[in-house]
Amino acid sequence: MPDLRFDPIRREWVAYATERNDRTFLPTDFCPLCPSGAGGASEVQLDTFEVVVFENRFPAFGPDRNSGRVVRPPSTGCEVVVYTPEHTMTLAQLPVDRVRLLIDVWADRYQELGARADVAYVYIFENKGEEIGVTLHHPHGQIYAMPFVPPFAAAELQAARDHRKSTGRCLHCDELSSELDGPRLLFADDSMAAFVPNAARWPYEVHVYPRRHVGSIGDLDAAERADLASALLRVAGTYDKHFGFSTPYVMAMHQAPTDGQTWPEAHLHVEFYPPHRRADRLKHLAGVELGAGTFVNDTKPEDTAAQLRRAARKRPETTPARTTGAAKTLN
Numbered sequence: 001m002p003d004l005r006f007d008p009i010r011r012e013w014v015a016y017a018t019e020r021n022d023r024t025f026l027p028t029d030f031c032p033l034c035p036s037g038a039g040g041a042s043e044v045q046l047d048t049f050e051v052v053v054f055e056n057r058f059p060a061f062g063p064d065r066n067s068g069r070v071v072r073p074p075s076t077g078c079e080v081v082v083y084t085p086e087h088t089m090t091l092a093q094l095p096v097d098r099v100r101l102l103i104d105v106w107a108d109r110y111q112e113l114g115a116r117a118d119v120a121y122v123y124i125f126e127n128k129g130e131e132i133g134v135t136l137h138h139p140h141g142q143i144y145a146m147p148f149v150p151p152f153a154a155a156e157l158q159a160a161r162d163h164r165k166s167t168g169r170c171l172h173c174d175e176l177s178s179e180l181d182g183p184r185l186l187f188a189d190d191s192m193a194a195f196v197p198n199a200a201r202w203p204y205e206v207h208v209y210p211r212r213h214v215g216s217i218g219d220l221d222a223a224e225r226a227d228l229a230s231a232l233l234r235v236a237g238t239y240d241k242h243f244g245f246s247t248p249y250v251m252a253m254h255q256a257p258t259d260g261q262t263w264p265e266a267h268l269h270v271e272f273y274p275p276h277r278r279a280d281r282l283k284h285l286a287g288v289e290l291g292a293g294t295f296v297n298d299t300k301p302e303d304t305a306a307q308l309r310r311a312a313r314k315r316p317e318t319t320p321a322r323t324t325g326a327a328k329t330l331n
């Protein structure tokens with residue numbers, strides 16, 4: 001089982017993954033995520049691929065960490081999702097069809113990992129950029145199949161459950177409807193909407209929501225998956241245009257737990273947290289955030305939303321030409 005300790009004072013789990021200290025750190029001559037062909041040296045022994053998923057060799061969770069080999073653990077797992085064989089791309093630069101495929105892969109992993117009896121939460125995320133502490137530049141995300149519901153998801157679900165009990169409605173649907181046509185909205189199409197939340201912790205935090213009440217990525221229909229692909233490209237591309245460089249971020253997916261209970265209050269959404277507060281300044285988590293748990297944000301969410309709307313209208317400068325399908329998402 002994973003090395004987990006429960007802190008009874010904070011009432012939260014801490015994972016110990018000591019092997020991770022020795023993991024590959026920004027190798028200059030070799031990329032373990034590039035396709036290396038049959039018998040090759042990388043983790044992906046294929047000539048090419050579209051999207052590939054494999055077990056993380058240095059997982060934060062998972063039972064079989066001592067073998068040092070790539071294995072599919074019998075219980076909780078950590079997976080790496082490689083978005084493209086092309087080393088220098090980013091999510092923002094992928095063709096929309098590839099992101100659409102990525103969403104199918106996420107949905108598949110959510111369902112398969114979530115079906116395991118010992119997996120309570122399938123956490124899908126991406127860390128992008130050295131500022132976030134990324135050790136490999138090749139575009140990829142990660143999936144942690146967690147044996148408990150992590151605290152941010154648990155807090156949101158508790159709030160949503162309370163709201164549902166007192167109003168009969170979904171908290172997220174209510175928040176979303178108050179953002180549509182408001183000053184923090186970035187865009188809304190048939191099935192997706194993106195906005196800077198009213199109480200954004202990070203200056204350029206953006207949340208992407210399906211407009212329909214959908215609990216998990218597996219519940220999205222084909223049209224919604226296509227719109228989510230466009231929406232993710234649009235948000236990541238807007239950051240790049242706003243800052244003028246390939247912008248680092250954490251992308252976190254929040255959705256229904258897979259612990260066997262029903263979660264009618266869960267509403268799928270994707271949260272982006274870029275660490276920059278200006279092109280030349282990072283927001284650091286310091287005394288108030290780390291020691292008191294309260295975020296201090298130097299900017300008003302309405303102002304950053306206006307900046308991002310302006311950036312979205314700019315022609316792409318730092319991003320290469322997209323496919324026709326993706327270009328329409330920039331309108």
Ligand SMILES: [Zn+2]
Nearest residue numbers: 031034087138
């Ligand atoms: Zn690579």
Ligand SMILES: [Zn+2]
Nearest residue numbers: 170173213267
């Ligand atoms: Zn909802």
Ligand SMILES: [Zn+2]
Nearest residue numbers: 156254269271
């Ligand atoms: Zn959330």
